[in-house]
Amino acid sequence: KRSDSGSQDQPSAKKKAGDVDVVVDHYNSRPEVGVVQRQDSPIIGLKNFNNWVKSVLITTFAHPAFHNGPSSNGYGKGRGKVLDMGCGKGGDMTKWAKAQIRELICVDIAAVSVDQAQRRYENMRSSRFDAYFAALDCYTAPLSTAFPPARLSVPFDVVSMQFCMHYAFETVQKARCMLDNVSKHLRPGGVFIGTIPNAELLYSHLDALPPDAEELSFGNSVYKIKFDQRDTKPRFGHRYWFFLQDAVENVPEYVVQWDCFVELAAEYGLYPKYKEEFHQVFSENQEVPEFKNLMIRMKVVDADGGSSMDEDQWEAANIYIAFAFERR
Numbered sequence: 382k383r384s385d386s387g388s389q390d391q392p393s394a395k396k397k398a399g400d401v402d403v404v405v406d407h408y409n410s411r412p413e414v415g416v417v418q419r420q421d422s423p424i425i426g427l428k429n430f431n432n433w434v435k436s437v438l439i440t441t442f443a444h445p446a447f448h449n450g451p452s453s454n455g456y457g458k459g460r461g462k463v464l465d466m467g468c469g470k471g472g473d474m475t476k477w478a479k480a481q482i483r484e485l486i487c488v489d490i491a492a493v494s495v496d497q498a499q500r501r502y503e504n505m506r507s508s509r510f511d512a513y514f515a516a517l518d519c520y521t522a523p524l525s526t527a528f529p530p531a532r533l534s535v536p537f538d539v540v541s542m543q544f545c546m547h548y549a550f551e552t553v554q555k556a557r558c559m560l561d562n563v564s565k566h567l568r569p570g571g572v573f574i575g576t577i578p579n580a581e582l583l584y585s586h587l588d589a590l591p592p593d594a595e596e597l598s599f600g601n602s603v604y605k606i607k608f609d610q611r612d613t614k615p616r617f618g619h620r621y622w623f624f625l626q627d628a629v630e631n632v633p634e635y636v637v638q639w640d641c642f643v644e645l646a647a648e649y650g651l652y653p654k655y656k657e658e659f660h661q662v663f664s665e666n667q668e669v670p671e672f673k674n675l676m677i678r679m680k681v682v683d684a685d686g687g688s689s690m691d692e693d694q695w696e697a698a699n700i701y702i703a704f705a706f707e708r709r
């Protein structure tokens with residue numbers, strides 16, 4: 382178990398400005414809670430569901446990418462290399478272990494979270510893959526500034542960006558830097574998967590607000606979204622403030638307009654193969670035996686099929702969409 386971690390000495394992670402400070406401070410200050418305490422979260426049903434969606438995405442799109450890859454990477458069939466960009470505290474580490482990967486590179490702008498991710502890896506009982514960690518603002522700096530060239534010489538089979546890509550849509554420059562980091566070290570035929578806010582749903586709520594609405598906000602007991610303005614819908618920097626109970630405390634986020642994302646991604650050789658709302662991911666996969674059993678194991682439903690989410694959590698679940706792109 383080795384690490385190239387430069388969390389303490391990454392200049393790019395220290396140089397922050399404006400909204401980025403708020404985002405970094407927020408994620409750095411969120412306490413790491415253990416598995417047991419996690420179960421006490423008032424939105425544990427929603428958290429489990431989000432994790433189930435990520436597992437479905439990884440199983441459906443990442444696993445085949447490992448098996449279809451060239452054996453010339455020295456790892457052998459089915460033993461892939463993954464970049465987890467915006468890895469947070471390493472919540473997907475077990476999912477990658479189950480995928481029997483060979484190598485994982487984890488980066489996030491929040492240095493405290495990266496350290497927690499590294500500790501999680503070191504405490505894993507059977508981590509049969511190598512993992513390397515670095516704190517990096519992936520939307521302003523190339524990946525190569527955080528890792529030695531040898532670490533990046535074998536390309537990735539999969540790049541994963543879970544619940545984090547939308548922060549790049551503050552400006553076109555950030556979105557481009559992010560896409561360059563995704564695409565530059567991803568092999569042809571490799572897969573880019575992620576989860577982002579559901580722009581169509583956000584805009585349908587925003588458009589439905591009365592013309593004289595004092596505040597451009599909507600939500601329920603679990604989440605609240607408050608837009609700065611609705612006079613224009615810019616392709617980058619359309620900001621709103623996001624609150625999610627027991628998870629996100631009024632952090633600035635940006636709408637990712639799907640067409641804009643697809644158009645820009647094509648410039649980096651990335652082409653969409655899947656895009657679904659979370660509700661749709663559920664209805665598509667709930668009867669697939671593997672995923673049905675996983676739903677019980679991950680406590681999304683109980684053995685009788687009863688949901689662990691109340692109506693407000695279920696509504697909040699559809700704030701997100703899942704996607705997969707292929708590198709050509």
Ligand code: SAM
Nearest residue numbers: 408467468469472489490491518519520543545
């Ligand atoms: N991917 C993890 C997961 O699914 O549990 C964490 C998701 S968390 C909601 C969003 C993450 O995006 C945070 O850890 C945050 O620090 C990270 N992030 C935001 N801006 C970033 C940037 N410019 N570069 C790298 N990571 C960033």
